[in-house]
Amino acid sequence: MTYLGASLLPIGALATVLLNGVQEDAAKQGRDQGVAQAAVIAEMAVAPALDAADLSRGLTESERDSLARATDLALIHGSVLRMRLRTFTGQVVYSDDGSTSGGVPVSDPAFHSATVGVAGATTIEDATEAGGKVIRVLQPVFARASGEAIGVLELYLPYDKIDQRLHEQMAVTYWRLGGGLGVLYLALGLISWSTTRSLRRYAARQEHEALHDGLTGLPNREAFRQRATAALREEKGGAVVVVDLNRFKEVNDTLGHHAGDELLKVITARLRGGVRQQDTVARLGGDEFALIVPAAGADDVRAMLESLRTVLSSEVVLDGVPLTIEASFGIALYPAHGTEVEELLRHADAAMYQGKRGTADIVVWAGERTRHPTQWLVVQAELRHALDRDELVLFYQPKVSLDDGTICGVEALVRWQHPERGLLPPSEFLPAAEQSGLIEPLTAWVLRRALTDQVAWVAAGRDWTVSVNVSARNLEAADFAGMVEAMLAEFGTAPDRLVLEVTETAMVDDRATSMAAIDRLAGRGIGFSVDDFGTGYTSLERLRGMPLVELKIDRTFVATVLEEKENQAIVHAVIALSRGLGCRVTAEGVETAEIADWLAAAGCDEAQGYHYSRPMPWTQISVPMPEAVR
Amino acid sequence: MKKLLIPMLALALLAGCGTKADEATGQGAVQVDQALHDSLPQAVRDRGYIRFVTDASYAPMESFAADGRTIVGFEPDLADAIGQVLGIKIQIVTGPFQTALDKVADGTYEGVLSAMTDTAEREKKADFVNYFSAGSSIIVQRGNPHRIADLTGLCGTVVAIEKGTIQADLLHRSQSGCDGRPMKINEYTTNADALLQLRTGRAVAVLNDFPTATHLATDSRTKDYYELASTTQYDPGLIGIPFAKGNSQLRDAVKGALDRVVAEGIYADLLQRWNLSSGAVKAVSINGATQDQKA
Numbered sequence: 053m054t055y056l057g058a059s060l061l062p063i064g065a066l067a068t069v070l071l072n073g074v075q076e077d078a079a080k081q082g083r084d085q086g087v088a089q090a091a092v093i094a095e096m097a098v099a100p101a102l103d104a105a106d107l108s109r110g111l112t113e114s115e116r117d118s119l120a121r122a123t124d125l126a127l128i129h130g131s132v133l134r135m136r137l138r139t140f141t142g143q144v145v146y147s148d149d150g151s152t153s154g155g156v157p158v159s160d161p162a163f164h165s166a167t168v169g170v171a172g173a174t175t176i177e178d179a180t181e182a183g184g185k186v187i188r189v190l191q192p193v194f195a196r197a198s199g200e201a202i203g204v205l206e207l208y209l210p211y212d213k214i215d216q217r218l219h220e221q222m223a224v225t226y227w228r229l230g231g232g233l234g235v236l237y238l239a240l241g242l243i244s245w246s247t248t249r250s251l252r253r254y255a256a257r258q259e260h261e262a263l264h265d266g267l268t269g270l271p272n273r274e275a276f277r278q279r280a281t282a283a284l285r286e287e288k289g290g291a292v293v294v295v296d297l298n299r300f301k302e303v304n305d306t307l308g309h310h311a312g313d314e315l316l317k318v319i320t321a322r323l324r325g326g327v328r329q330q331d332t333v334a335r336l337g338g339d340e341f342a343l344i345v346p347a348a349g350a351d352d353v354r355a356m357l358e359s360l361r362t363v364l365s366s367e368v369v370l371d372g373v374p375l376t377i378e379a380s381f382g383i384a385l386y387p388a389h390g391t392e393v394e395e396l397l398r399h400a401d402a403a404m405y406q407g408k409r410g411t412a413d414i415v416v417w418a419g420e421r422t423r424h425p426t427q428w429l430v431v432q433a434e435l436r437h438a439l440d441r442d443e444l445v446l447f448y449q450p451k452v453s454l455d456d457g458t459i460c461g462v463e464a465l466v467r468w469q470h471p472e473r474g475l476l477p478p479s480e481f482l483p484a485a486e487q488s489g490l491i492e493p494l495t496a497w498v499l500r501r502a503l504t505d506q507v508a509w510v511a512a513g514r515d516w517t518v519s520v521n522v523s524a525r526n527l528e529a530a531d532f533a534g535m536v537e538a539m540l541a542e543f544g545t546a547p548d549r550l551v552l553e554v555t556e557t558a559m560v561d562d563r564a565t566s567m568a569a570i571d572r573l574a575g576r577g578i579g580f581s582v583d584d585f586g587t588g589y590t591s592l593e594r595l596r597g598m599p600l601v602e603l604k605i606d607r608t609f610v611a612t613v614l615e616e617k618e619n620q621a622i623v624h625a626v627i628a629l630s631r632g633l634g635c636r637v638t639a640e641g642v643e644t645a646e647i648a649d650w651l652a653a654a655g656c657d658e659a660q661g662y663h664y665s666r667p668m669p670w671t672q673i674s675v676p677m678p679e680a681v682r
Numbered sequence: 683m684k685k686l687l688i689p690m691l692a693l694a695l696l697a698g699c700g701t702k703a704d705e706a707t708g709q710g711a712v713q714v715d716q717a718l719h720d721s722l723p724q725a726v727r728d729r730g731y732i733r734f735v736t737d738a739s740y741a742p743m744e745s746f747a748a749d750g751r752t753i754v755g756f757e758p759d760l761a762d763a764i765g766q767v768l769g770i771k772i773q774i775v776t777g778p779f780q781t782a783l784d785k786v787a788d789g790t791y792e793g794v795l796s797a798m799t800d801t802a803e804r805e806k807k808a809d810f811v812n813y814f815s816a817g818s819s820i821i822v823q824r825g826n827p828h829r830i831a832d833l834t835g836l837c838g839t840v841v842a843i844e845k846g847t848i849q850a851d852l853l854h855r856s857q858s859g860c861d862g863r864p865m866k867i868n869e870y871t872t873n874a875d876a877l878l879q880l881r882t883g884r885a886v887a888v889l890n891d892f893p894t895a896t897h898l899a900t901d902s903r904t905k906d907y908y909e910l911a912s913t914t915q916y917d918p919g920l921i922g923i924p925f926a927k928g929n930s931q932l933r934d935a936v937k938g939a940l941d942r943v944v945a946e947g948i949y950a951d952l953l954q955r956w957n958l959s960s961g962a963v964k965a966v967s968i969n970g971a972t973q974d975q976k977a
Contacts, residue, residue, distance in 0.1 A: 104871065194750050196739075197739070197874035198738055198872050199745070201749065201750025201751050
C-alpha cells in the first residue's frame with residue numbers, strides 16, 4: 053500500500069511536467085501560428101505596396117493607397133485586428149485607423165528584436181476581443197527583393213480561433229496523457245501488489261521453514277524453544293517431555309531411509325493424536341521428539357504418556373514388514389526441574405536415558421543422579437573416533453582354579469587410553485556404548501583382539517580360555533552368531549576356548565533373536581557364562597533352558613562373605629545351584645586369601661579378583677603365581 | 683660572469699615575448715598606417731568617417747544578411763581592412779546603383795563600393811581605384827529552358843537588367859546583332875529585382891559580373907533556380923572604387939591603403955573567403971580602363 057502511495061508521487065510529478073510541457077507547447081504553437089500568419093500578411097500584402105518606399109520619409113499617397121487596398125479586406129473580415137507600420141526608430145508611418153500614436157514602446161525587447169530582423173509574437177489580454185486575448189506580432193518588413201528590411205510591422209491577430217483549436221488539441225492530449233498515466237499507475241500498482249504478495253508469501257514460507265521440520269511438518273528445535281519459553285513465561289507449571297524411539301536406527305538400517313521417514317510420519321501422527329489441544333509436539337532431530345505439556349502435574353503427564361505409549365506401540369506395517377515401535381519418555385517438570393528451556397530439555401533427556409537403561413519407559417527426572425547420560429553423547433562421539441584410532445586396549449584378569457591355584461582362564465576387560473582423560477575403566481564408556489549402536493563394533497573389536505591375543509599366549513605355552521563380555525544388544529543384533537563363528541574360523545580357535553559372559557539383565561530379554569544366537573553358539577561348543585549372578589532379575593525358570601558353562605557370583609556377595617551369614621547362605625546356594633545345572637562357579641571380587649580359603653572350602657571352583665591379579669596386559673600376567681596358591 | 687648572464691637571459695625572454703606579441707596583433711587586424719592617415723583630406727579626418735554607397739543585392743560582393751539590415755560580402759570586408767589601415771571608420775550606405783556615380787560626383791558620398799566596373803565613360807565622371815577584375819556572364823533559369831548559349835541567343839527575348847550597369851550597356855550594344863528581332867531589355871533599380879524577373883519567368887536572362895553569376899548558380903539558396911548559360915565572360919574589365927574628380931587626396935590615400943592590404947596578404951585572404959580568387963589583380967591601379975587603352 054505504501055508502495056502504491058509512493059509510486060503516486062513520481063507519477064504525479066511526471067503528470068505535472070508533461071502537462072506543463074503540453075501547455076507551454078500549446079502556447080508556443082499559438083504564437084508560432086501568429087508569426088507565420090503575420091509573415092504571410094507582411095510578404096503578400098504589406099511589402100508589395102511598399103516597393104522602394106523609404107519609411108523615414110513617410111509614405112507617398114500612392115503607397116498609402118495601395119497599402120490600404122491590400123489590407124482593407126483582412127481588417128473588415130477581422131483576420132487582422134489592428135496594424136501599424138513603424139520605422140526602426142518607432143515612428144508610426146501607417147496604421148489601420150489612421151492614428152500615428154500608440155503601439156509597442158520602442159524600449160520593448162520585442163520591438164528591438166524586430167528591428168534586428170527577428171519576428172516575435174506575444175499573446176496579450178484584450179477584453180474587447182473575442183476570447184479576451186489577441187496575438188501581437190512584431191516583425192521586420194522586407195520590402196525589397198534584395199532582402200533589405202525597411203521597418204517594423206506591428207500586427208494584432210485574433211486569438212480566439214487559434215485558442216479554441218489549441219484547447220481542443222489539449223483536451224485530446226490531456227485525455228491521452230491521463231489515460232496513459234492511469235494505465236502506468238495501474239501497471240505499477242499491479243506489479244507492486246503482486247511483488248508484495250509474493251514477497252509476503254515467501255517470507256511466510258521462510259519463517260515456516262525456519263521453524264518447522266520439513267519431513268513431518270512439526271515445529272523444529274528452534275520453534276520448540278520459542279514455544280517452551282512462552283509456556284514457561286505463563287507460570288502455570290507443566291512438563292517438557294523428550295520422546296525417543298527405541299529401535300528406530302534398526303528400521304533405518306534394515307528397511308532404508310524411506311521406511312524410516314514413513315515411520316517418523318506415522319509416529320508424528322500418533323503423537324499429535326495422543327496429546328491435548330494445548331500441547332506442542334516438536335521434532336528435535338532424528339528420532340527424537342519433544343512435547344510441551346502446559347498446565348499439568350506429574351501424574352497428569354504420566355497418565356497422558358501411558359496412553360500415548362500404548363498408541364505408539366501399536367503395530368506399524370512398513371514395506372510389508374509389521375513392526376512394533378517402542379518409545380522412551382523423559383519428563384522434566386517446570387518450574388520444579390528448571391526454569392530454562394535448555395535445562396529442562398537436558399533433564400528430560402537424562403530421565404529418558406535412564407529409562408532406556410532400566411526397564412521403565414516413562415521416567416520423571418529425579419535429580420542430578422541421572423546427570424551422566426548427557427555426557428554419553430560426548431563419550432559416544434569420542435568412542436567412535438577411539439575405535440578408528442585404536443585407542444582401546446584389552447586388559448585381562450586371570451580366573452584361578454581354587455583347587456590348585458593355576459590360571460585356567462582370563463576375562464578380557466576393555467580399557468580406553470583416552471587422549472585427555474587417561475586410561476578409562478569400562479564404567480566410563482560402556483553404558484554410553486551400550487546405549488548406541490557402538491556396542492556392536494566395540495564388541496567385535498574386543499572379540500577380535502582377545503582372539504588375537506589368545507593365539508599369542510597359546511603360542512607362548514599358556515592354555516587359558518578367554519572370556520568376553522557380551523551385551524544384550526549384541527545378542528539381538530542381526531548376525532551376531534555368524535560374526536563370532538567367522539572370527540573363530542579366522543583364528544582357528546577351538547570353540548571351547550571362548551566363553552561369552554552375558555549379564556542377567558541381558559538374559560531377561562526374552563527375544564527370539566537373542567535366544568537363537570545363544571543356542572546356535574552354544575551348539576557350536578562356545579561357553580556361556582552368566583555375569584553378576586544374583587543382582588539381576590534372572591528367573592530361575594530361564595536358567596533351566598540355558599546351555600551354561602559358568603555362573604559368576606557377583607562381587608557384592610563375595611566381598612563380605614566372611615562377615616554376613618546371609619551372603620554365605622547365598623554363595624552356598626549358588627554353588628549348589630551350579631552343581632545342579634552342571635556348570636562351574638566362579639567368584640568375582642576375591643580380595644583376600646581368607647575369602648579365597650572360605651570359597652575353596654565352600655566348594656567354589658574358580659576365583660577372580662585383586663587377591664590374585666588386577667586386570668593387566670596378558671604379557672604381564674605372571675605364571676605361576678605362588679602368592680595365589682592358598 | 684654570472685652577473686652578465688642574468689640580464690642576457692632577461693633580454694632573451696623579453697625578445698621572445700616581443701615577437702609573440704607582434705604575431706598576436708598581426709592575426710587580428712592591420713595596424714594603422716599613420717602616414718596614410720595623415721594623408722587623408724582634412725575634412726574627412728575632421729568628420730571621422732568615409733561614406734561609400736552600395737546596392738546590396740550582389741552576393742558575394744555585397745548583400746543583406748538575414749536581419750535585412752546588415753550588409754555582408756567581400757566588399758564590406760575589404761572596406762573594413764581599408765578603414766583599419768587608414769585609421770578611420772568606413773560607412774556603407776545603400777542606394778540605387780544607377781545614381782551612385784552622380785552621388786559621388788556631387789559629394790553626397792566619397793565613393794561607390796558596389797562592384798562598379800571601371801570604364802572610360804565612367805572615368806569622365808570619376809577616378810577609379812581598381813582592385814578586382816571580372817567579365818560579364820549570362821544567367822538563365824535552371825535547366826536553361828530557352829537554350830540560351832550566347833548573347834545573340836537572347837535576341838527576341840525579354841532580358842532583365844539592373845539600371846546603369848555595364849551589363850545594361852552591353853545589352854544595348856548587342857541589339858545591333860539582332861536583325862529585326864531585338865531583345866526587350868527591362869531595367870530595374872536593383873540586381874535583385876532583375877533576378878526576381880528571371881526567377882518568375884518574366885525574363886529569360888540576366889547579366890551579372892562573373893563572380894556574382896557563379897555564386898547564384900552554386901549557392902544552396904539560389905542554385906535551384908539559376909545557372910550560367912555558358913562560361914564565357916564578356917567585356918572583361920577592372921572593378922574599382924570611383925572617387926570624385928578633384929578628390930585625389932582621398933583617392934591616393936585609399937589606393938595606398940589597398941596597396942598595404944594587398945601587400946600584407948589580407949586581400950588574398952578575403953578573396954579566398956568569398957571564393958573570388960579568380961578575379962584577383964596583381965596590383966592596385968588607378969583608372970585602369972583608360973590606362974589599358976593607352977598601353
